[in-house]
Amino acid sequence: MTTGPLRDDEQHILDELERVLRRDRRLDRRMRALDRRPRPVVARVARYRPHPWTVALLLVASVALMAAGIATSEPVVIWSFAAVWPVTLYAVFRLLCRWTEP
Secondary structure, eight states, rough: OOSSSHHHHHHHHHHHHHHHHHHHHHHHHHHHOOOSOOOOHHHHHOOOOOOOHHHHHHHHHHHHHHHHHHHOOOOOHHHHHHHHHHHHHHHHHHHHHHHHHO
């Protein structure tokens, strides 16, 4: 068996296989479950792939907290909004990135 570079047709087939496997969410979840090494927090945050319902729930909570904060001017409500809003923006951004990736 040779270990040299692949021919163009072989490389094309391999690239296609890798592309299909990368898009398989179930396989990705299984492979991540096998990896038991502790990851840095930044790596886990960067790999976050939010579900659309999670993003919708975060948006509803953010809007409700914003409206309550405007209406009541309570520091607890304003600080709660300040805590939820960046998480919501990040989740929306990650969801939009996932939807627009090729």
